[in-house]
Amino acid sequence: MTILNSIASWYMTKRIHQIDLFRKFPHEVQDECFQKLIEAGRKTEFGNIHGFNTIKNTEQFRREVPVQSYESIKPYIDRLRQGEQFLLWPTAVKWFAKSAGTTSDKSKFIPITEESLKGCHYKGGKDMITFYCANYPDHHLFTGKNLALGGSYQTESNDSNKTFTGDVSAIIIQNLPMIADYFRSPSVAIALISKWEEKLKQLATSTINDNVVSLAGVPSWMLILLQKILKDTGKKSIKEIWPNLEVYFHGGVNYLPYKKQVNEVLGFDINLLELYNASEGFFGMQDQRESDELLLLLDYGIYYEFLPAEEGLADSNVTPCKTLNLDEVVIGKNYALIVSTTGGLWRYNVGDTIEFTNLLPYRFRITGRTKHFINAFGEELMIGNADKALRIACEKTGAEIEEYTAAPIFMNNQNGSGAHEWLIEFRIPPNDLNYFTELLDNALKTINSDYEAKRYNNLVMQAPIISSLSKGTFYNWLKSKDKLGGQHKIRRLSNDRKFADEILALK
Template identity: 55%
Template sequence: MAFPFINSIISWFLKKRKHQIELFLKYPIDVQQEVLSKLIFTAKNTEFGQTHGFTSITNYSEFAKNVPIQKYESIEPLIERCRKGEQNLFWPTKIKWFAKSSGTTNAKSKFIPVSDEAIENCHFKAGKDMLCLYINNNENAKLFTGKGLRLGGSSDMYQDNNTYFGDLSAIIIENMPFWADYSSAPKQQTALMSEWQTKLEAIVDETINENITSLVGVPSWMLVLLHRVLEKTGKNNILEVWPNLEVYFHGGVNFNPYREEYKRLIPKKEFKYYETYNASEGFFAIQDSNNSDELLLMLDYGIFYEFIPMKHYDEENSIAIPLSEVKLDVNYAIVITTNGGLWRYLIGDTVKFTSLEPYRIKITGRTKHFINVFGEELIIENAEEALKKACKKTNATITDYTVGPIFMNETKKGGHEWIIEFKKAPENMTLFTEMLDDVLKSINSDYEAKRYENMTLLMPKIHKARKGLFYDWLDKNGKLGGQHKVPRLSNKRDFIEELLEL
């Protein structure tokens, strides 16, 4: 009988945060200005702060003038010095944690510094807010009568200089208070296992007899886990294993290609899906209402935001604007300044604002994950929408996909080559291909122009991948589990060629 009482107490505690959220909803620009001023003041005596004249900066325009926009390559020398033990380089407090980015835009690993302030005031705060917003929207939620199943990455130790690196999820789990183990599963020791297959089996064994009320993790990997749960238990759906399951908090990849499969696995009309937007560099946005596809930009996590219109995007040479100047339905690259010591850093993601009061966004893709070989400007948002509609029309479901260009030569025109792994393949692949093409033409005028009478682009070429192809590719490249993702769109043929070989 203690469980309902505990559920009520924790729910009451989490709901209190709503008043602070309402503050930045009411005064978003003031809150962002305060964040920037605090970040500059805190880091003024660091090496980076002294180099860029932080003591003389009094407003945003001076900040933008003094500090250039940065990519990882620009700050890598400072990060490497920090990993070797030097401190006070770009942030004043000691940094011993580094989130190893899966590096979907290039093969090289990135090591993103994670300060204690970023863990406490960004990532942990966001985790509480995720629950706060869900509970405020669902008065009858009973999350804390059971446990949340978390699916994260592994942790490896960088031993030379007493600094540590791993997936961000592993760093968060490492730093959680001891009591967190009581409300989540699997236990910390299992969650941090490095070998994916072994960990998968251990998680299934540990959780199938627990009262799991929520799921947290990347959709593609969570699906692998849920299918394994059904194989192990012999049940028909996940609710037969965990009848009190009520919400799935997901992020990391677009959910649309996986939605139908989740509905099949969790056949519960009132089941909730809540999207989050976080990365190694910080936690940025959370779905703040039921059944929404918009994310509320969280403005008081120690992150100052700037945006570059993609029409004028030129990497570090771009001109960024502050939050106060953004407009609806414009594709922007995000630039962040954080309490982890990243200054005007290009994270490589693109978003559109769907609302300015409050500031809500949709993730549209990556600055490097698009196809524009022929001037078609195909972004992930287009690809996901086309897949969703083509699947619905042909009653198909997909597991994974990637797209690359077919380059022109003297004898042939260009095109797009798709490799799609279906969970349930369409009966008529020709119809599926035509539907996909039609949707792309209807939502992307540049693509439509290039496809006009096959003038530049031919009909998409689609390969139906064998089962497990993308899993094998990730395994081959040491990217199983955690936050690793399949590259979706590319201007090159590298991924396509590798996958065709497999």
């Protein structure tokens, strides 16, 4: 372990110096990244169509290349999956991350190249260890194993062409170097089992005797695994099973609703490090011990642009919009994230919104999804509003929430106004659901002025309606969609009733 710690310390010291470079010189690092991407893009069909040979600067880039959605690049991806190459990136593409960011029936297949796998996704894994060790110098991270929850992985063959699809976590696990096996729990074979309930059983039995020192994965699924392990072992806390466990690397959903439950199951307050990694790239990471702000990762082969929320969202390659460069953003404003990457994405709308909290270095918080909102009546309710209001209602009533989603109830001829329906699976229900509803309503009015205006005198919107669901409802709904485990998660807000009506049908 002494030799291993020495090698790790050397790498981390070197890497911290590189990180400090983009912390201090963010615009120069982004300019260099942009030029390298454009140079590579000139050797692709996309680059030829959009005049990359004549593009010299970011202004030209924005002028010549429309903001892209998945629908606009899907024809390229379909051809890539059939074996054509050099369409979006000048090296071969054989991996595709099957997006599980929503519970939509429609899957997205995001191309993963050798460059994006090593220079972005792998780098993110190394940097999370670097930041943790820098912030917790008394760590024992290299004395045990990391338990990482991954998705599944499939091979697709078309004639002589072979491609691989799966959650980005599964693609990473499948292609990690052999040395990673020494620090991993469970085995790759178990980690990549496609059926969640079978994987859950084997995860629980195969990891309990390992010296697990760190956890990584989406909180909702990690909590289910930890509860399963306690049930199988009869122990009162995970601390009894893994006494050296010290850190949880988490991401994918807001952690606050899960924090109390996770700590109760663990038997202690675990160290936390938040990650912002998606199929499209590794974008941010918590770099400070006492703050949950995320550092924007600027040397990952990603060129960033930011679309102000009030400009509207580009959903097709014909939608004009005014994006901002990094040096044009301000603190406290919502932006949709637009990226160009070594994975062959060009001015791609990721679908997330962020808000900057600091400009040197650039730090931010995730505020929601561009398509996960309710604006049926002009209320512009975002996920951040919903999470905060529910937290206030829970704190004042002692309630605890397992999962939730919300959708509009549209105006009808009887009262002429609509409302929001909240489907909530409580871990601890409030003693008075009406009082909880009133607190939620008042909190939303305080947080969101548009919501408050639409609630005035019940003219446009009535008070919210809460439907308390029985335990396991959301799990059973995900199971019915074959979306258990991996990166799958519940869509918090919807502007229509598709998901809400499907879930209510299970009651």
